[in-house]
Amino acid sequence: MFAVHFLENKNVLLCQLLRQVPKEGEELKIKGRKAKVTSLEPIDEKTFHVQVTLEPVKKTKTVVADTSKKKKK
Structure with missing residues (x-):
């Protein structure tokens, strides 16, 4: 078993015990x-x-449709 530390730049993402590296x-x-x-x-x-x-x-950008109804005066 190996202790494997997954890093992105200098940030630790995950530490795992694995059988294969x-x-x-x-x-x-x-x-x-x-x-x-x-x-x-x-x-x-x-x-x-x-x-x-x-x-x-x-x-992804979400498109919001105007579903509100306007009241007549």
Whole structure:
């Protein structure tokens, strides 16, 4: 079992105990977001730091239609 720390820049995203360490270029899903392993840094024989890049979140604009009825005066 290996202690794997997933990092984006210097922010820790996730720490897990895994049986296999992910390889460079591998596609992952972390917290529901797609990520790609960019580098792997062994700290000691059981601990690894894995640098990942997350896919940017696409923001969708919601169109709000005016459904209010105007009163006649």
